[in-house]
């Protein structure tokens with residue numbers, strides 16, 4: 022049975038990528054299997070664990086709940102784009118310093134949500150609360166991740182450290 | 188010299204995991220690769236009468252459908268690992284047309300893509316003759332219960348006693364001044380690593396060899412069992428675990444569906460990928476726990492413990508798993524915990540039911556034992572009006588009592604059990620947040636001794652555990668001075684690559700950056716039967732690396748002494764440079780030493796050329812870690828919600844190689860246990876249909892459930908382990924459910940007697956609170972302002 026296909030063009034981490042894919046292809050599968058960007062992980066495929074989180078036009082999205090065709094013409098950011106090869110971003114470094122990851126399977130999704138939170142100027146409390154609350158990690162017990170968030174947020178412009186936007 | 192053991196060293200594999208450059212099994216893609224999905228039973232009990240794949244096979248995307256009949260013809264039975272005395276199952280078929288649980292693999296579809304394989308699944312017509320289901324283990328013991336294996340005449344797969352039995356122990360209960368008796372239960376759980384199981388299998392027809400990349404904790408065990416079930420020689424199978432996204436016990440043996448996916452690769456001649464989805468995980472990956480204890484604790488008039496006994500009915504699921512009744516057995520041998528008892532024992536009945544088999548999960552049997560013992564002890568304190576910490580201390584083994592032989596055959600090695608409890612006791616004394624309105628607060632403690640570092644092989648033989656308990660460590664200095672460590676244990680997030688590198692670097696006196704650790708590939712790793720289970724990687728595997736590294740250093744020192752014309756006793760080693768004490772300029776780098784050694788040049792008489800040492804470490808004894816925990820909880824009487832507000836751990840796992848990793852293991856373990864305490868539960872309907880098959884129904888602990896914890900370590904080295912390490916991956920999970928339970932009992936003493944079963948979910952809690960009449964004085968609508 023041949024499923025319908027369509028051409029999809031996405032800017033991924035600043036690079037334009039065009040592939041023909043089945044219209045039913047999930048964005049997560051498109052990134053992982055059509056484009057070979059396997060840093061985005063799939064833990065539940067039903068929108069709860071958050072492992073598959075990527076940014077679409079800057080907004081965090083569960084890529085397992087989106088179709089690749091829905092991202093056509095948009096800009097997608099994934100974990101592979103967080104730092105130049107051989108380097109760690111400040112948040113990645115904070116995660117390493119604070120032991121915010123063990124098996125690392127949930128980690129890319131958390132990093133993407135935190136990047137969006139950072140850009141949106143949310144408070145440290147909200148990043149540790151609502152933002153991290155959207156991710157399931159079986160390994161760490163979240164303590165190391167919260168410590169990493171605090172370490173990262175401590176380096177951000179002062180106002181973000183405290184206030185929670187409405 | 189550099190002290191790496193005990194240092195907070197950054198993990199060596201973090202950079203690749205943080206940048207999305209890890210290689211988990213689903214990241215592997217091979218040219219020409221096909222995708223498999225399993226055809227699984229949709230009923231709980233019956234026989235397959237029809238399996239029609241004609242329509243599926245007509246689809247050009249579909250390459251093969253392996254039917255139950257074909258699978259039965261091409262596979263041999265899977266041997267079980269842990270056999271109880273006279274256990275009725277010693278092997279189980281990889282494929283059968285007899286269905287005993289929803290999710291049981293029946294056949295395989297292989298197609299160009301996973302989506303097309305799933306399409307094919309929709310049009311495969313499976314018909315059944317259905318039989319009655321039985322989900323509950325106690326119900327399965329009833330005379331009129333449906334029998335899963337009618338030839339047995341019972342649903343009991345194994346039954347035996349541990350420790351003191353009836354005549355030895357009953358008189359103690361009969362004569363005791365005080366007996367606490369409860370029916371205590373631990374719910375069925377799904378393990379849920381965030382990376383599901385999966386594999387990529389490639390059959391090379393030219394060399395007749397099978398290569399399997401798989402998410403596993405036990406590469407060699409998978410290899411050996413794949414060879415058996417597929418009728419291959421062990422040397423024809425290579426198993427490779429790359430990055431593993433968590434195991435927690437669910438990836439510690441070969442599953443039937445994994446064997447079938449490999450069969451699909453052999454059948455089609457093409458590489459085949461199979462990845463479990465989350466819904467499948469809830470039915471296909473072995474569950475854990477699901478056990479009822481009728482347990483009793485006897486005390487004398489002075490509150491001295493006399494005896495503990497439990498009558499255990501354990502739900503094994505559809506067949507004995509690889510570990511069979513093992514969890515119930517470990518519950519039994521660890522039931523006495525850190526206390527002195529005159530008598531202790533259990534009766535075990537392992538029962539088959541039409542549910543997913545139960546097997547290993549973090550805390551294996553010990554979490555259940557702690558739930559039982561520490562609830563009983565807390566209830567004894569409440570009934571006697573004693574302080575729970577004081578009552579425990581009164582009965583606890585002191586450091587002067589160790590080593591100590593328990594009534595359940597354990598020889599506790601070392602430590603100071605009361606010190607751990609006193610320390611958490613002091614912490615909770617500092618804290619008192621009062622109850623406010625309808626929010627009740629309470630603090631609970633619990634304590635345990637833990638069986639870690641599975642070995643020795645002799646003991647495993649005694650208890651019918653058909654895997655070796657040793658580990659082999661190989662440490663090699665390459666001609667350029669780089670260091671390679673290999674071990675049969677597997678990295679799955681616990682940081683073992685880093686801690687093994689620390690041990691080797693410390694032994695050789697080289698920087699961490701000089702060391703590479705290679706794990707997980709049966710073609711290059713030394714043989715490991717048991718692999719990374721049972722908190723043994725650091726203890727048994729690490730011990731081997733310590734000894735191999737130490738011997739290699741001694742050889743390097745001898746070679747350096749020879750070349751520098753000095754006495755070996757005068758050689759100093761620092762950061763990979765060997766020099767003669769007090770003789771400036773007289774030194775050789777490791778690379779200079781190694782370069783010549785591998786040429787066979789300039790060696791002292793009798794010295795071998797290769798710079799490789801291998802150590803086989805079969806420990807003399809289990810390593811007994813221990814801990815005390817405390818939790819402070821708030822209970823909302825109106826909603827039944829329990830919140831853990833504070834948490835303290837004092838833990839002793841012997842030598843702590845990396846405190847950052849050690850804390851992470853403990854904290855992660857406690858979080859897992861808080862999930863068990865409050866949320867997680869795998870449920871079935873009476874027809875045997877699983878009803879918690881997504882994260883919407885099966886509630887995993889998230890950040891808001893888990894407070895930041897206060898973790899500290901006592902460090903009493905294991906006297907019998909090179910390096911002194913004890914296991915620490917499971918202790919957090921073992922003790923936290925009952926610690927939370929005891930705190931809830933302290934917060935709401937009116938329901939303490941009924942706190943016998945987890946999870947303490949809002950609905951269970953609300954019901955208990957309601958039944959205790961605590962909604963009578965102030966209903967939820969009377970005083971809404973009192974809520975948090």
Ligand code: FES
Nearest residue numbers: 064066068071085
């Ligand atoms: S994989 Fe998308 S939320 Fe879990």
Ligand code: FES
Nearest residue numbers: 123124158159160
């Ligand atoms: S680090 Fe393993 S799931 Fe989060």
